[in-house]
Amino acid sequence: MxxxxxxxxxxxxxxxxxxxxxxxxxxxxxxxxxxxxxxRLKYFLGIEVARSPEGIYLSQRKYTLDIVKECGLLGCKPVSTPMEQNHNLPKDDSEFFHDPERYRRLVGRLVYLTHTRPELSYAVHMLAQFMQQPRKRQWDAAIRVVRYLKGCPGQGVLLSSKSDLQITAYCDSDWATCPMTRRSLTGFVVMLGDSPVAWKTKKQETVSCSSTEAEYRAMSFTTRELKWNRAILSSLGISHTQAMHLHCDSKSALHIAANPVFHERIKHLENDCHFLRDEIQNGSLTTSHISTTEQLADIFTKALGSSQLMYLRRKLGICDLHAPT
Structure with missing residues (x-):
């Protein structure tokens, strides 16, 4: 018991x-x-819970509509993506936004919304970097996110009742994406069966000298998250004895993970190499290559077009319980 x-x-x-x-x-x-x-649980800290034979559905519809209403955009025309492609926001030099407190409040509310809206992680990550002195164009980018929410306020995550309890992760990186520091971006999503249970967009702590290095650091970071999720399952009384799966779209990074030979090009990656290889060699982790178009973590590292965004959103299990069938 x-x-x-x-x-x-x-x-x-x-x-x-x-x-x-x-x-x-x-x-x-x-x-x-x-x-x-x-x-029975129906609403907790702004998160709405609905049950069906298919599983448990988590959304923040009321919270989302409150954000749209607060911004005065209930009658606006929705957009299909939360962020414009090739936005280049970090280099923007437009005039400063006149009310930075309003910007901070909006971005803070969007941060909480990522609990049930994984596809917002990249956009919110970008916007959160300008909290101190936001510019007019960055405020416009935040308003675009709200316009995106206006078109799909009821979207959320479905935790499937038919899960096989297999832990799988997808990781990706965007090399040297920050024009100010040239640090790369890591994005990952952890799936339990077909259900997303953890996701993140995070700037890497050090500058990577190549895209392969950035991808490998993303693999190492995601592996630590995988081990933490397995420990959570164990504390809930669920034993996960099979190997966890990690998908990456970089063949060179996968080769480094599988090759036991160190050479001078990766000697500064040695700690990450040992950590990741140990997990592979002891059988707790397996890695595999996945094409870029099927890479679920792509949604966490860059602004995508509407068709690819909707495709990956469906693959992640994000759906709208309130949408007409």
């Missing part, structure tokens, strides 16, 4: 494997505190 309690200030989520134990625990809490039982 297992009992799980998630606490945020004075809000609680209680779950477990034994309904009788859950009822007994709630009864005990009633004797200790003045509290109200709201029944």
């Amino acid at each position: 297992r009992l799980y309690v998630l606490i945020y200030v004075d809000d609680l989520l209680i779950g477990g494997t034994d309904p009788a134990a859950i009822s007994k625990f709630k009864g005990y809490l009633h004797t200790c505190f003045h509290m109200k039982d709201l029944g």
Whole structure:
């Protein structure tokens, strides 16, 4: 028997494997505190929860519509992508935006929205770099994200009930993407079966000398996330004994991971090499090549066109429960 309690200030989520134990625990809490039982989970911290035979659907529709309304864009014309391709925002030299506090508030709300909207991760990552002194064009880019949300406020993540509990990850990098520091961008998504459970867009900590090096660092970073997710499953009583799968679209980075020979071109990558190779050699991780067009993590490292964005969005399991069928 297992009992799980998630606490945020004075809000609680209680779950477990034994309904009788859950009822007994709630009864005990009633004797200790003045509290109200709201029944089965439907809404928690702005996240809406819906259940069906297909699985559990998580969205932030009300929260999204609140953002659109606050920006005064309920009647605006939607756009098909959250960010314009080839935007070059870091080099923008337009006039400073007159109300930086408003920009910070909007970007802060968008950050929280990425909990159920993975496709926003790259756009929000870019916008969050200009919090101190945003410029007019960067504010326009933030408004474009809101216009994108206007067209699909009910989108969210479906956690499938038919999961085989196989942990799989896709990782990608965009080499030297930052024009100011020339640091590369890492993007990854971790899937449990067909359901996305973790994703991130993050600038790498050091400058990579080649695209292969940037891809390899992305693989190493994603492997650490894979191990953490497996540990979470273990703490929930789920044993994941099979090898985790890592997909990368760089053949050269995959070759380095498989080749036990070090040479001078990768000697500064030695720590990452040892870490990744150890996971492969002990059988806890397998790697494979995937084409760029099928690379799910591509959505986390660059602004895509509408057709590719929609394709990868579907592959990630992002859907709209409120959309007409």
